[in-house]
Structure formats: C-alpha cells, structure tokens
Amino acid sequence: MNVLVTGGAGYIGSHTVRALQAAGHRVVVLDSLETGAREALLGTPLAVGDIADSELVRQLCRDHAIQGLIHFAAYKSVGESMQYPTRYFRNNVAGTSALVEAAAHEGVQRVVFSSSCSVYGTPAQMPAAESAPIQPESVYAETKAMSEQVLRWMHATHGVRSVSLRYFNAAGASLDNAIGEDWSNAANLIPLVMKATLGRQGPVQVFGADYPTPDGTCIRDYIHVDDLADAHVRALQYLFDGGATTALNVGTGTGSSVLDVIRTTERVSGRPVPYDLVGRRQGDPVTVFADPTLVRATLGWTPQHGLDTIIESAWRWHSTHIDGYPSRRGSDG
Ligand SMILES: NC(=O)c1ccc[n+]([C@@H]2O[C@H](COP(=O)([O-])OP(=O)(O)OC[C@H]3O[C@@H](n4cnc5c(N)ncnc54)[C@H](O)[C@@H]3O)[C@@H](O)[C@H]2O)c1
Numbered sequence: 001m002n003v004l005v006t007g008g009a010g011y012i013g014s015h016t017v018r019a020l021q022a023a024g025h026r027v028v029v030l031d032s033l034e035t036g037a038r039e040a041l042l043g044t045p046l047a048v049g050d051i052a053d054s055e056l057v058r059q060l061c062r063d064h065a066i067q068g069l070i071h072f073a074a075y076k077s078v079g080e081s082m083q084y085p086t087r088y089f090r091n092n093v094a095g096t097s098a099l100v101e102a103a104a105h106e107g108v109q110r111v112v113f114s115s116s117c118s119v120y121g122t123p124a125q126m127p128a129a130e131s132a133p134i135q136p137e138s139v140y141a142e143t144k145a146m147s148e149q150v151l152r153w154m155h156a157t158h159g160v161r162s163v164s165l166r167y168f169n170a171a172g173a174s175l176d177n178a179i180g181e182d183w184s185n186a187a188n189l190i191p192l193v194m195k196a197t198l199g200r201q202g203p204v205q206v207f208g209a210d211y212p213t214p215d216g217t218c219i220r221d222y223i224h225v226d227d228l229a230d231a232h233v234r235a236l237q238y239l240f241d242g243g244a245t246t247a248l249n250v251g252t253g254t255g256s257s258v259l260d261v262i263r264t265t266e267r268v269s270g271r272p273v274p275y276d277l278v279g280r281r282q283g284d285p286v287t288v289f290a291d292p293t294l295v296r297a298t299l300g301w302t303p304q305h306g307l308d309t310i311i312e313s314a315w316r317w318h319s320t321h322i323d324g325y326p327s328r329r330g331s332d333g
C-alpha cells in the first residue's frame with residue numbers, strides 16, 4: 001500500500017521506512033529535517049516540510065494516493081520539554097491534530113502513532129501493562145498522552161482508526177550498518193555509552209548504584225530499532241485488516257540495568273567504558289519494563305533481538321560513523 005511516513009528521516013522512522021519497503025509498501029516521507037538526515041532515507045522520496053502545513057499534507061496524500069499514515073514527527077527531549085512547554089505542545093499536539101485532520105480530508109483513515117511508555121509516568125506496577133493509569137510526569141509525556149486522545153476522538157468522530165505504539169527504549173542500529181542513530185540528537189543511555197567509549201565525551205554518569213536491583217543500578221527495557229520497525233509494519237497491516245483503535249506497549253518484557261549496558265559494551269568493543277557512579281537523579285523510576293502480552297496477541301509481534309545485538313549493532317554503527325550523518329555535522333556533538 002501507499003504510506004506517508006512523517007519523521008521518516010529520523011532514527012526510528014528511517015528504520016521503519018526500510019521495513020515497510022521490504023514488506024512491499026510504497027513510501028513517501030514528510031520531514032522538516034530539523035533533527036533528521038536525508039542520508040538516512042537511502043533514496044526514498046522525501047518532501048521537506050512541516051506536519052502542520054495542511055496544504056502540503058493534503059497535496060502529498062493526493063499525489064501519492066496515500067492509504068496509511070505512520071506518524072513519527074515530534075520533538076522528543078524530556079528536559080527540553082520542561083524548558084519550552086509550548087514549543088512541545090505546538091509541534092507534538094497541534095502538529096498531530098493538523099496532520100491527522102488534513103490526511104482525513106483526503107480519505108486517509110489509518111494511522112500508526114509513535115507514543116511512549118512515558119505516558120505511564122512512574123508505573124504503579126511492574127511490568128507495565130496498557131491498563132496502567134496514564135499519568136505523565138513531563139510535558140513531553142503529556143504531549144504523547146494528548147496526541148493519543150486526539151486520535152481516539154478522531155476515531156469517535158471521523159472513523160479514523162489508529163494504533164498508538166507506546167515504545168520502551170529504542171536502541172541499536174540496522175544490522176547491515178547502513179543506517180543508525182545520529183547521536184547529536186540523542187540523550188539516551190546507549191548513545192551516551194558509545195560516545196564515552198569512543199572518547200567523544202567524558203565518563204558516563206551512572207545515576208544511583210544503591211537501588212534495590214541486582215547490581216544497584218536502574219533497569220530499563222531496551223528494544224532493537226528493527227524490532228520496533230517491524231511492530232509498525234504489523235500495526236499498519238492490522239489496521240488494513242479492520243483492526244480497532246488501540247494502544248499497545250512495544251517492549252521486550254525484560255529489563256537490563258545500566259551496568260549490564262556498560263559491561264556488554266566493554267565486552268563487545270574490547271574497550272573500557274569510562275563511567276562515574278553519582279547520586280540518584282530525582283524522578284528516575286527504579287525499574288521499567290513492558291508487559292508485551294497485548295502487542296503479541298494483537299499483532300503477533302515478538303522481538304527478535306536482545307541486548308547483545310543491540311549493543312553490537314550500536315557499536316558497529318557509532319564506531320564507523322563517529323561524526324554521524326554528514327548533513328547533520330556541527331548540529332551538536
Ligand atoms: N527514541 C526513543 O527511544 C523513543 C521512545 C518513545 C517514543 N519515541 C517517539 O518516536 C518518534 C521518533 O523518535 P526518534 O528517536 O526517531 O526521533 P528523531 O528526532 O530521530 O526523529 C523525529 C523526526 O521528526 C522530524 N520532525 C520533527 N518535527 C517535525 C515537524 N513538525 N514536521 C516534520 N518533521 C518533523 C525530525 O526532523 C526527525 O527527522 C518521536 O515521536 C518520539 O517522540 C522515541
């Protein structure tokens with residue numbers, strides 16, 4: 001089918017574009033290139049523009065006879081969202097509203113949306129299931145929860161069906177090393193560990209080593225980006241098969257600690273990872289991992305890769321693309 005992918009030049013979007021093409025779909029990408037890179041598209045058609053540009057969205061839907069929408073485009077920094085809340089509400093929530101409205105005008109009635117496990121805040125129970133209360137603890141998380149509501153009401157009022165995929169921690173790079181994460185835009189643990197190991201920044205700060213976990217450090221659910229991409233392809237198919245609007249956790253169901261990530265990186269790279277044990281960071285939940293029961297049942301999805309593959313692919317990518325994508329050089333470091 002013909003699919004419009006917003007934010008397709010970004011990290012998760014670019015891996016999903018490849019997975020869609022491998023499954024036989026025709027893809028066109030809409031991306032502002034604010035944090036994405038043209039090279040990550042490996043020649044896939046790209047319209048450079050904003051999701052809030054309704055005329056452009058409608059034109060793309062018409063020109064490419066779009067049947068489904070996969071919506072990644074958003075700002076994603078929790079810290080920045082607390083500094084510039086209205087910027088996040090405008091891009092992530094108002095942008096989603098404008099996009100979905102414009103696409104619906106052109107008859108696009110199936111949407112897969114990038115949500116986040118952060119909508120659960122500090123989950124009341126572990127593993128986190130979809131039935132857990134939605135209690136965002138940051139502006140970023142609130143924008144995801146609000147966008148899910150926009151989609152829910154677009155179903156109720158306009159029949160637009162959607163799957164909100166609540167990602168846990170996306171990580172790793174494509175196994176053929178063709179695309180990966182541009183770390184100029186990443187504040188997550190694994191890119192930070194890679195940067196430190198490659199001498200591109202100081203030691204990794206490990207926030208808290210006295211938690212009630214086996215090694216004392218926090219535990220998160222890391223999911224390989226190609227597994228995440230596969231979940232999008234399946235979610236789109238689910239909607240085309242008549243599936244109802246839903247929200248699904250996309251995580252492996254197992255957690256790895258900060259020290260697990262560091263030790264695995266040391267083993268894979270053959271280098272020491274410089275790190276400092278520092279105090280706990282306020283607001284960090286101790287352990288977060290998904291209950292993936294519903295996504296397995298609904299999409300028939302199971303992750304294929306574990307932490308070793310995540311770290312091996314991330315190491316291969318970062319150590320051979322030390323300056324990221326050429327078009328993004330100088331955007332940070
Ligand atoms: N990386 C993670 O672990 C993670 C976890 C949970 C949810 N998410 C969500 O997944 C999505 C993709 O994340 P990512 O890690 O690939 O981020 P990314 O920054 O690499 O990709 C986002 C892309 O969207 C584009 N974009 C942003 N605003 C736009 C706009 N108004 N119009 C057009 N394009 C715009 C950017 O240029 C970029 O290419 C985001 O919605 C993010 O919130 C990511």
